[in-house]
Amino acid sequence: KIYLYKLEGDIMKNNIENVTNNAESNVEQSKDKAYEKVTHYVKERIKTGELRVGDKIPTERELSEKLELSRNSVREALRTMDNMGLIRCRQGSGNYISGEMQQIIEETLYMMFMLKQISDIDVSQLRRAIDIQAMILAVRNVNEDDIYEIKQLLDRLDVIEVDESAFVDRDIHLLISKYSKNKLIEIINDTLSTIMEKFIFKARRLVIGNESDVLTVFHRDMLMSLLERNEGKGVLAINKHYDTIDKYL
Numbered sequence: 001k002i003y004l005y006k007l008e009g010d011i012m013k014n015n016i017e018n019v020t021n022n023a024e025s026n027v028e029q030s031k032d033k034a035y036e037k038v039t040h041y042v043k044e045r046i047k048t049g050e051l052r053v054g055d056k057i058p059t060e061r062e063l064s065e066k067l068e069l070s071r072n073s074v075r076e077a078l079r080t081m082d083n084m085g086l087i088r089c090r091q092g093s094g095n096y097i098s099g100e101m102q103q104i105i106e107e108t109l110y111m112m113f114m115l116k117q118i119s120d121i122d123v124s125q126l127r128r129a130i131d132i133q134a135m136i137l138a139v140r141n142v143n144e145d146d147i148y149e150i151k152q153l154l155d156r157l158d159v160i161e162v163d164e165s166a167f168v169d170r171d172i173h174l175l176i177s178k179y180s181k182n183k184l185i186e187i188i189n190d191t192l193s194t195i196m197e198k199f200i201f202k203a204r205r206l207v208i209g210n211e212s213d214v215l216t217v218f219h220r221d222m223l224m225s226l227l228e229r230n231e232g233k234g235v236l237a238i239n240k241h242y243d244t245i246d247k248y249l
Contacts, residue, residue: 034073035080038063042081046097053099057087106191113195120199120249127192128242130185131173135222135234138179142226146179154223157216169200172219176234179226203248214244 041063045051058066063074078095081087085100112118142150153175156168170193177189193200207215218241225234 034067034069035077037067037069038074038077039081039086041067042086042097051097053097055097056094057097059094102187102191105187106194109191110195120196121246123192123196124242124246124249127173127189127196128238130189130192131176131238131242132235134177134180134182134185134189135225135238136231137182137185138176138226139229139231139234141181142179142229147227149175150223150226154220157220157223169204169215169219170197172222176222176226199249200245203245206248207244210248211244215241218244 042051042057051057057063060071060074060078063069063078064071067074069077078087078089082089082095083104085098085103087095088098088100089095109118109123113120113123153168153172160168173193174186174190177186180186204215207213218237221237222234222241225231225237
């Protein structure tokens with residue numbers, strides 16, 4: 001009898017656990033389905049031009065009625081879209097299309113870096129490739145209106161202290177990306193620069209300690225190549241820059 005009671009108890013316990021697990025699984029599936037429906041609805045209206053950056057999307061209640069979802073499910077879906085940077089919530093006003101997708105790219109790459117799925121050398125090699133393409137495009141696209149900004153950076157390089165030159169370093173790379181006139185290059189380069197910032201500072205100190213401030217020379221060459229419209233000179237300066245940095249990373 002004791003054995004049968006125990007067996008019945010175990011069976012009942014297992015049944016309860018199975019029901020609980022199935023219920024939790026159904027809730028998760030329901031959340032996923034709700035998210036897919038809400039994002040599909042928004043993306044379709046972006047595709048047709050009905051929604052653009054800055055436009056307000058329907059309210060939770062309206063989306064709930066249109067998509068036949070619970071208000072809680074819609075709220076969760078909107079929160080996920082907000083975290084991704086697709087929409088932005090304005091307190092008391094509603095949700096608006098933002099298109100700030102850089103945030104999710106940065107967080108994804110940062111987590112990959114923290115989980116050691118990618119290394120500092122991986123990031124540096126990708127930055128090199130992007131900088132080279134940015135330089136090629138920038139040499140072709142830079143115009144007379146950009147000359148003043150380039151000369152300002154050259155002037156800063158002449159007077160800045162060695163310890164502060166890393167800040168100009170970042171500005172120069174971002175400037176080249178901007179002049180490439182390629183928004184994706186600009187976003188990815190900015191993201192990679194943010195991830196690599198502390199490593200670049202450490203590597204820069206080691207470079208200066210062992211090879212003097214050769215990096216400033218390379219950066220000056222990058223800026224001069226834009227003024228001279230000299231693609232080869234710019235690419236060479238970028239390769240020398242990363243060859244030196246990668247030695248110390």
